[in-house]
Amino acid sequence: MITLERLSKRYGETRAVDALDLTVSPGRVTGFLGPNGAGKSTTMRMILGLDTPTEGSALVDGRPYSAWPVPLAKVGALLDAKALHPRRTARNHLIAMARSNGIPVSRVDEVLAIVGLDTVRQKKAGQFSLGMGQRLGIAGALLGDPEVLMFDEPVNGLDPDGVRWVRQLMRSLAAEGRTVFVSSHLMSEMQLTADQLVVIGRGKLIADAPIAEVIAGSSRTTVRVRVPVRADLAVLRERLAEEAEQVESVSALAPPGQAADQLIVTGLSAERVGDLAHELGVRLHELYTERASLEEAYMELTADSVQYGVAAAS
Amino acid sequence: MTTATITVGQRSSHGGLAGAVSSEWTKVWSVRSSWLNIVAAALLTALLGVQFGFSTAYDNTHLRPGHVAEQAAVGSVGVSAMIIVQVVVAAFALLQVTSEYSTGSIRSTLQWTPVRRNVVLGKAVVLGPVLFAYGLLLGAIAAVSGGLAMGEWADWDLATLVVDLVSIAAYLTLGGLFTLGIAFVIRSTAGTLTAAFLMLLVLPMMLGQSSLRALVWLAAFLPGGAGQDFLSGSTDPLSPTLSFIVLIAWAVGGLAFGLKVLQRRDA
Numbered sequence: 001m002i003t004l005e006r007l008s009k010r011y012g013e014t015r016a017v018d019a020l021d022l023t024v025s026p027g028r029v030t031g032f033l034g035p036n037g038a039g040k041s042t043t044m045r046m047i048l049g050l051d052t053p054t055e056g057s058a059l060v061d062g063r064p065y066s067a068w069p070v071p072l073a074k075v076g077a078l079l080d081a082k083a084l085h086p087r088r089t090a091r092n093h094l095i096a097m098a099r100s101n102g103i104p105v106s107r108v109d110e111v112l113a114i115v116g117l118d119t120v121r122q123k124k125a126g127q128f129s130l131g132m133g134q135r136l137g138i139a140g141a142l143l144g145d146p147e148v149l150m151f152d153e154p155v156n157g158l159d160p161d162g163v164r165w166v167r168q169l170m171r172s173l174a175a176e177g178r179t180v181f182v183s184s185h186l187m188s189e190m191q192l193t194a195d196q197l198v199v200i201g202r203g204k205l206i207a208d209a210p211i212a213e214v215i216a217g218s219s220r221t222t223v224r225v226r227v228p229v230r231a232d233l234a235v236l237r238e239r240l241a242e243e244a245e246q247v248e249s250v251s252a253l254a255p256p257g258q259a260a261d262q263l264i265v266t267g268l269s270a271e272r273v274g275d276l277a278h279e280l281g282v283r284l285h286e287l288y289t290e291r292a293s294l295e296e297a298y299m300e301l302t303a304d305s306v307q308y309g310v311a312a313a314s
Numbered sequence: 315m316t317t318a319t320i321t322v323g324q325r326s327s328h329g330g331l332a333g334a335v336s337s338e339w340t341k342v343w344s345v346r347s348s349w350l351n352i353v354a355a356a357l358l359t360a361l362l363g364v365q366f367g368f369s370t371a372y373d374n375t376h377l378r379p380g381h382v383a384e385q386a387a388v389g390s391v392g393v394s395a396m397i398i399v400q401v402v403v404a405a406f407a408l409l410q411v412t413s414e415y416s417t418g419s420i421r422s423t424l425q426w427t428p429v430r431r432n433v434v435l436g437k438a439v440v441l442g443p444v445l446f447a448y449g450l451l452l453g454a455i456a457a458v459s460g461g462l463a464m465g466e467w468a469d470w471d472l473a474t475l476v477v478d479l480v481s482i483a484a485y486l487t488l489g490g491l492f493t494l495g496i497a498f499v500i501r502s503t504a505g506t507l508t509a510a511f512l513m514l515l516v517l518p519m520m521l522g523q524s525s526l527r528a529l530v531w532l533a534a535f536l537p538g539g540a541g542q543d544f545l546s547g548s549t550d551p552l553s554p555t556l557s558f559i560v561l562i563a564w565a566v567g568g569l570a571f572g573l574k575v576l577q578r579r580d581a
Contacts (some may be wrong), residue, residue: 049428050421051581066428070329083421085345087411092344098425100337102328140422 001179002047002148009042009203016042018203021057024181024196026147029174031194031211032183035302039203040183044079044150060148072101072144079152081137086126090136093125097140103146111139116165129259130157138166147186148179155189167193187295197294201302211294218300219245220292223265223273225284230259232282237263239276244268262286325493334427334436338410342440347409352448355402356455362395365454367463374467385469389478391460392453393545396482397515399452399491400541407445407490410437411572412506424581434498434573440493445490449483484558485541488565489514492537495568498570499575514538537564 002024009017017039024030031110034040045051047058048152049066060068060075070076084093094108112118114136120128125136130150134157141149151170155163170193174180190197190211197214207214215221227233233249240247245267249260270289277284291299339357342348374383414420427433458474461468493510500506518539521529533539534551540560547554 043540045581048425050424052580066327070427071428072329077425079425080418080421083418085341085417085419087346088344092340096340096344097422097426098338099331100329100423102333102336250411 001061002181003059003062004043004047004056007043007053007056007058009039009046009051010054013103015203017200018048018202020200020205022198022205022208023037024179024198025173027177027191028195029170029180029182030196030198030305030308032181032188032198032200033185033187033190033298034183034206036185038200041079041152042199043200044077044152044181045124048075048077048079050079070101070144072097072103072147074144075148075150076141076144076146077150077152078134078154079142079150080129081133081156084125084136087124089122089272090125090128091121093136094139094143097143101144103144107145108142110146111142114142115139122233131159134158135162138169146178149173149181151180151182151303153184154182155184155186163189172289187293187298189307191294199298199301206301214301215292215294215297218292220296220298220300222290223268223270224262224286224288224290225265225273225277226262226286227277227282228261228285229283232260232280233260233263235280236277236282239311240265240268240273243272243276323383327396329427331432331435331439332431334432335422335439337426338436338440342372342410342444344473345413347405347413351402351406351462352451355399355406355448355452358402359392359395359399359452360456360459362391362398363391363459364463366391366394366456367460367465367468368431370460371467383467385467387469387471387474387478388457388461388464388465389453389482391464392456392478392482395456395460396449396452396486396545397542399456400486400538401507401511403448403452403486403490404493404514405507406448407441407494408497408510409503410441412501412503415501416503423581429450430577431573434495434576436567437494438569441490441494442487446483449486450479452486453482456508457572478552481545485545485561488561489537489541491565492568495565495570500573514541518542535560540564 004020004022005007007017007020010017012206020043032040034157042051042215046053047060047065049064058064065071091108091112093157094111095105098105098108109118112121115138117132117135117139120132125133128136134154138154156165158166167189170180170182182193194211197207197209199203213226225236227236237247237249240263244265248260248264250257251260270287274284332396369387377383395570414423419436423433424430427436457479471483495507496509497506500509513536515538518533520537521533522539524530534543538559540552543552544554544557544561552560
């Protein structure tokens with residue numbers, strides 16, 4: 001478990017991370033999203049003690065990362081796949097890493113096999129492609145068999161097969177009860193991988209919620225209802241407008257200029273819309289939910305963080 | 315592609331300083347630049363040894379008026395050669411730090427060993443014996459090449475040679491540890507090499523030849539000056555023992571300064 005308490009990092013006047021309170025729980029994949037420069041990498045670096053917080057604390061299972069006697073067995077992290085000596089072989093890089101934490105060298109060959117680099121282990125790390133470098137970084141993260149895993153943009157440079165493999169890896173690590181904290185800018189990937197979503201913008205927390213909740217909370221998630229009788233449409237619209245955030249009449253099937261036969265309802269569940277129609281005795285032909293994509297929900301969140309902050313609290 | 319099974323039994327016992335030392339040892343010997351540095355220093359030392367040896371032999375056969383021909387201890391060739399070769403040895407030490415900054419691998423090192431004191435200590439504990447052995451090797455190469463070049467003028471007295479070799483090794487170790495310390499402060503290879511070159515060679519040499527007594531004293535308190543006074547057995551202005559203590563102070567001070575800076579700086 002990762003616990004951030006009022007974690008802050010200032011560079012001069014710039015607040016890279018601003019009083020971040022957050023708990024990243026075990027047993028699920030937590031996606032860490034935010035625009036470039038939102039403070040994702042700085043936050044991860046502070047969790048590992050690479051950067052010192054200006055204020056607040058970042059704890060792993062109740063202690064700072066540096067206080068754990070075998071740190072690589074507590075947190076495995078891939079922050080920057082290029083943070084290695086390019087003229088050292090992949091295997092020697094991992095051996096130096098293993099020895100720093102008293103991990104047996106046999107484990108190095110195990111993780112090289114897990115990430116599919118066993119045939120190139122004697123190759124110099126600097127000659128690796130971007131994707132191979134990412135795999136080596138993931139091997140390093142797995143080396144200490146850690147309880148907590150952090151990955152900063154892990155699928156960068158991976159081929160589709162590699163992307164799928166990373167997704168399965170994250171899911172299985174979380175299924176084993178580990179804490180998995182992943183940053184990414186690929187929304188479609190996050191939608192498939194993450195259970196929980198943490199969104200930050202300008203160093204501040206914007207959202208921390210299960211991914212389904214974030215999508216449901218988006219104004220792009222709407223309920224569509226088709227009403228065959230025109231008079232009923234007006235009646236239903238009036239009733240829905242009392243509870244919904246927004247109700248819009250459209251003519252979906254008919255050409256422009258034709259009278260509306262559908263309502264698009266924002267801020268009400270399909271169940272509630274159906275119940276209200278039943279109460280009014282309005283006959284329906286279609287009733288369905290159109291879910292926003294994670295990307296749409298995310299764009300909405302980061303475009304106006306304050307608005308979401310209020311909505312999320314309610 | 316294998317599936318992600320990462321079940322591991324009872325693993326890792328220790329991180330900490332023991333781990334850092336083990337990791338640093340691996341790092342030193344797993345890049346080619348370390349080996350190239352040793353080969354380069356060995357060749358340079360052999361050449362310098364031959365040159366000093368021939369020069370001694372020439373002086374003894376072409377005596378200036380008032381001079382008497384006498385044998386020279388072969389170890390003294392090592393002492394003379396070290397004035398130059400020490401810069402190459404300093405480069406060996408500083409590269410252990412500056413190459414990590416230039417490649418970005420320092421961030422990995424600090425992730426593996428988050429207690430920064432152990433990073434500095436780990437490198438120092440590894441480099442101490444390595445530099446000492448390196449010094450013995452170079453001193454021996456200089457003594458043999460110089461002794462052979464001197465021919466009949468070489469004094470191969472073993473006891474004297476051993477004292478000379480151990481002194482050379484001790485000096486290179488302390489000079490190297492000082493350089494290691496300031497490498498954490500300066501971080502760039504060129505910058506650290508320049509600083510080491512100035513402190514170990516240029517400044518003490520210039521100041522030591524001054525007619526101003528204060529500057530001679532200053533030279534004696536610089537690491538290179540203290541080293542030369544210690545190796546040559548000079549008693550002016552400081553005794554060899556005091557010069558050795560000055561050297562230890564620079565090595566410890568340099569490492570402490572490096573640690574202080576490393577602990578304060580974001581990686």
